[in-house]
Amino acid sequence: MISVAEILEETKGKDGRRILKVDKDNFLQLMEELKEQGFDHLSLITAVDWRDRIELVYHLHNMENDNYVVVKSDTLNNVFPSVVHLWTSADWEEREQWDMMGVWFDGHANLRRLFLPESWTGHPLRKNYDLSKVQYINMDDEGNDYATFDPGDGW
Amino acid sequence: MTEAEERQKWVDLNMGPQHPSTHGVLRLKVKLDGEIVKELEPVIGYLHRNAEKICELDYYCDSIIYFDRMDYVAAMNMEVGYLEAAEKLLGIPPPERVQWIRVIMAELSRVASHLVWTGAFGLDLGMLTPFFYAFIEREKILKIFTEVSGSRQEVNYMSIGGVYQDFNEKIVQEINEFCDQFPKKLEDMYDLFTKNDIFISRNKGIGVLPKEVALDYAVTGPMLRASGVPYDVRKAEPYLVYDKVNFDIPVSQKGDNLARFLVRFEEMRQSIKIVKQAISKLPEGPFFNPKAKKSLMIRLRGEGDVYARTESSKGELGVYIVGDGSVKPYRLRVRSPTLRNLSVLRYLAKDQMIADVVAISGTIDLVFGEVDR
Incomplete structure (x- = not known):
C-alpha cells in the first residue's frame, strides 16, 4: 500500500468525487494499487494545459460497488508513464491525448496520432x-x- | 509453417471510409486469411472537428449546439450530458419541471436513436423492410421535437438552467398518442427480426464479448449490459429525476450480437415506460431558472472542475469541465461512449468471417459525429 505521505493531497471535488493528487514518480505505483483494489474501469484520461505544466486527470471507476476516484498528477516535460498494461482502454485514450495535447506516454507500444x-x-x-x-x-x-x-x- | 510464412499468405483489405455499411466514415484495415479476419485496425478521424477546442473558445451557453452535433441521432441525450456538468459548475440548478421535461425528451431521443440503429442494423444484414417501420416511428418522435424546438435533429432545445420552450397541452397530447401506439409497432418490428431464421443464424453466437474484456476496454451502455454487467448510470448515480421513476435495466449474459439486439429492444420498451410515468407526474412550475435569463447567460462564470456522467443512448457519456473563473471553459473534455465501444472491434472481429465484421460493427451502434468529435 502506498503510504499516505506519498499522496500529496486528498480532496473532494465540486461534484463530490474523491480526488487524489500524486507525484509523477509515485503515479504508476498508485495506479497499480488502485487496480488491485478493484478499479477495473478506466473511464477517462484528460490532459489540461496550464501553460507552465500539463496536468493529467484520470477518472477510475469500480463497477462492483460503483466507486469513483480521480487521480491528478503533473508533468513538466510532457512525458508521462503509460498505463496500457493495466487497462487496455488506455491505448486509445493515450493516443488521443498525444494527438491533441502532445503528452508522450512512456511505455505505450503504438503511440500514434488517433484522429x-x-x-x-x-x-x-x-x-x-x-x-x-x-x-x-x-x-x-x-x-x-x-x-x-x-x-x-x-x- | 512458421508464423512469418503464415502472415505472408494474408491479404490486405481496405474497407471504407465510404463503405455503405460502416454507418459513417469509418475505415477498417483488415488482414485476411481466406475469408477469416486475422487482424483489424479501425482508422478514424475523418469527421474530426475538435469540438473540445471549439467549446473552449465559446461561452458556456454556446457549447450546447456543438453537443447536438456530436451524437446527431440522439441530440437530446448529449444536451442533458453537457448541462449536467455545466449547471453543476456554474451553480444553476434547473427547476423541477425542467428536470421532468428533460427526462421525457432524453428518453424519446433514446428511442429515436435505437430506432435508427434498428433500421440500419437491418440494412447491414440485407433486410430492407424493418428500416421503413423504424423510420416511420422515428419521424413521429422528430415531429414532437420540431413542435417544441423548431428543429428535427440538432434541436438546441435545452439551455443552462432551463429549456427553450415549455410543454403545452398539444405536445403532451402528442407524446401520449405516440406512447399509446408505439409498443404495438415495436412488437411488429421485433417479430420481423426474431422470426427470421437468417437473422437469428447470422447473429446468435457471433461476436461474443466476454465481461472481462468489455470492462478492460471500458465498454459501456447496451453493449456492456449485453455482456452481463447490470450497469446503468441512470440507476448507479441517478441524475435529473431518474430516481423517482420506475424502470428495469435489461441485462443479457450471452454477450453476442443477438444479446445486444435484444437489450436494445428491451430498452426501448423501458424508455416508453419512463416517458409515460414522467408525463403523468409532470409538475407545474417555471421552465427556466431566473438566474440564467437570456441577458445574463453570457456572464456566467465557472470555477473549479466538474465531471458529470449520464447514460446516453450509446453508453456512458461523461463531460469534464475545468473552469478558471472566466466566462469560457478553460478545458472541456468529452468521454464519448462509442469511441470506447469501437475500440473493442479489433477484439470482436478477430478470427471471424469478413461478412460478420459488418454485422458486428453494426451492433456497436456507431455514430461518427461522436467518435471523432
Whole structure:
C-alpha cells in the first residue's frame, strides 16, 4: 500500500468525487494499487494545459460497488508513464491525448496520432497552438492522409 | 509453417471510409486469411472537428449546439450530458419541471436513436423492410421535437438552467398518442427480426464479448449490459429525476450480437415506460431558472472542475469541465461512449468471417459525429 505521505493531497471535488493528487514518480505505483483494489474501469484520461505544466486527470471507476476516484498528477516535460498494461482502454485514450495535447506516454507500444494525420504540425488543444495557420489534408498514393500548409496541395 | 510464412499468405483489405455499411466514415484495415479476419485496425478521424477546442473558445451557453452535433441521432441525450456538468459548475440548478421535461425528451431521443440503429442494423444484414417501420416511428418522435424546438435533429432545445420552450397541452397530447401506439409497432418490428431464421443464424453466437474484456476496454451502455454487467448510470448515480421513476435495466449474459439486439429492444420498451410515468407526474412550475435569463447567460462564470456522467443512448457519456473563473471553459473534455465501444472491434472481429465484421460493427451502434468529435 502506498503510504499516505506519498499522496500529496486528498480532496473532494465540486461534484463530490474523491480526488487524489500524486507525484509523477509515485503515479504508476498508485495506479497499480488502485487496480488491485478493484478499479477495473478506466473511464477517462484528460490532459489540461496550464501553460507552465500539463496536468493529467484520470477518472477510475469500480463497477462492483460503483466507486469513483480521480487521480491528478503533473508533468513538466510532457512525458508521462503509460498505463496500457493495466487497462487496455488506455491505448486509445493515450493516443488521443498525444494527438491533441502532445503528452508522450512512456511505455505505450503504438503511440500514434488517433484522429489527425501523422504529419500534422502541433497539438491543437495546447493553449499556444496557432489557430490562424490553416493546415490542409490530402491523400498520398498509398491511401494515407497527410497534412500540408500549402492550400494548392490540399483538397 | 512458421508464423512469418503464415502472415505472408494474408491479404490486405481496405474497407471504407465510404463503405455503405460502416454507418459513417469509418475505415477498417483488415488482414485476411481466406475469408477469416486475422487482424483489424479501425482508422478514424475523418469527421474530426475538435469540438473540445471549439467549446473552449465559446461561452458556456454556446457549447450546447456543438453537443447536438456530436451524437446527431440522439441530440437530446448529449444536451442533458453537457448541462449536467455545466449547471453543476456554474451553480444553476434547473427547476423541477425542467428536470421532468428533460427526462421525457432524453428518453424519446433514446428511442429515436435505437430506432435508427434498428433500421440500419437491418440494412447491414440485407433486410430492407424493418428500416421503413423504424423510420416511420422515428419521424413521429422528430415531429414532437420540431413542435417544441423548431428543429428535427440538432434541436438546441435545452439551455443552462432551463429549456427553450415549455410543454403545452398539444405536445403532451402528442407524446401520449405516440406512447399509446408505439409498443404495438415495436412488437411488429421485433417479430420481423426474431422470426427470421437468417437473422437469428447470422447473429446468435457471433461476436461474443466476454465481461472481462468489455470492462478492460471500458465498454459501456447496451453493449456492456449485453455482456452481463447490470450497469446503468441512470440507476448507479441517478441524475435529473431518474430516481423517482420506475424502470428495469435489461441485462443479457450471452454477450453476442443477438444479446445486444435484444437489450436494445428491451430498452426501448423501458424508455416508453419512463416517458409515460414522467408525463403523468409532470409538475407545474417555471421552465427556466431566473438566474440564467437570456441577458445574463453570457456572464456566467465557472470555477473549479466538474465531471458529470449520464447514460446516453450509446453508453456512458461523461463531460469534464475545468473552469478558471472566466466566462469560457478553460478545458472541456468529452468521454464519448462509442469511441470506447469501437475500440473493442479489433477484439470482436478477430478470427471471424469478413461478412460478420459488418454485422458486428453494426451492433456497436456507431455514430461518427461522436467518435471523432
